[in-house]
Structure formats: structure tokens, C-alpha cells
Amino acid sequence: MAFTEEEEVKLRAIIAIFDGQAPSLSSDVAAKCPALFAAWDGDGHAYAEGERVSYEGVLYVCLQAHTSQPDWSPTAAPSLWAKVVEYASGGDDPSSIPEWVPPSNENPYPKGAVVRHNGKVWESLVANNVWEPGAVGTETVWREVTEG
Numbered sequence: 001m002a003f004t005e006e007e008e009v010k011l012r013a014i015i016a017i018f019d020g021q022a023p024s025l026s027s028d029v030a031a032k033c034p035a036l037f038a039a040w041d042g043d044g045h046a047y048a049e050g051e052r053v054s055y056e057g058v059l060y061v062c063l064q065a066h067t068s069q070p071d072w073s074p075t076a077a078p079s080l081w082a083k084v085v086e087y088a089s090g091g092d093d094p095s096s097i098p099e100w101v102p103p104s105n106e107n108p109y110p111k112g113a114v115v116r117h118n119g120k121v122w123e124s125l126v127a128n129n130v131w132e133p134g135a136v137g138t139e140t141v142w143r144e145v146t147e148g
Helices: 005-024 027-031
Strands: 052-055 058-062 081-083 114-117 120-124 142-147
Touching: 027 058
Parallel strands: none
Antiparallel strands: 052 058, 058 081, 114 120, 120 142
């Protein structure tokens, strides 16, 4: 698809806005668009705690400041990186509801997050939710929304 010069100028402006806003995106929104973030660099790059990177199409957050090494990739160094959890909200398209991923203390599910787990759809009733949906004793932190 070819763009006119005016369309290209507008697209570049939109991209610049998104690039500038990427660091301030909430984790749930950021997880849906990892391409807005720089690719992980294992060649001596200094990472700050909280910095987010794209790695193999997935967004990760740096858990502690460090200088990267080739063998400290986000998938190989869980003490340094946590996957940014993607979740849906109650108004999202049901087909886009992601599977529940066990979170760490650094990337808990927020109140209102909607996930699929064990054939059911669940909504988080609390902020900072690290519990497994449907587990014994979690009736006050997850609510079953539907059968999946």
C-alpha cells in the first residue's frame, strides 16, 4: 500500500507520539504492543529497574538494574526480568481474553483484569492479585465470569 506524502507525514507524527508515550503506558496496554519498546540488547546495555523491553515478541520489565550479558536474556534470567502480564477488562472482546499466567510480585493482576484459566473466565476482584483463579480460598479475590 502506497501512502501519499501527507499521509506519511501524519503516520510519522503518530509513531513519534506513541514512541514518546510508551514508557508511561500502563502494563496491560503496554503488553498488547511490545513493538513500541526497544528490543532487548545483550551486549553490555545498562538497564534500569522498571525499564521495559521487547524480547521474542513479548514485553518484559527489568526487576533490578544491571548491565546486560548475552546469557542474561529475559527468558534466561528470571531474577532480572518479569514478563509483563497481558489481561483483558470486562468490556473487551471475549475472544481476546488471554490465558492466566502465574504472576510474580512485580507484575500482579489489577482489579478488573479478566483471564481464562482451567476452561473458565475469571475477573480479579482486587488489586495486586497474584493468586491462581479458582484455587481453594481465592473466592474473595477472583470471580468466575463464565464457562469457557
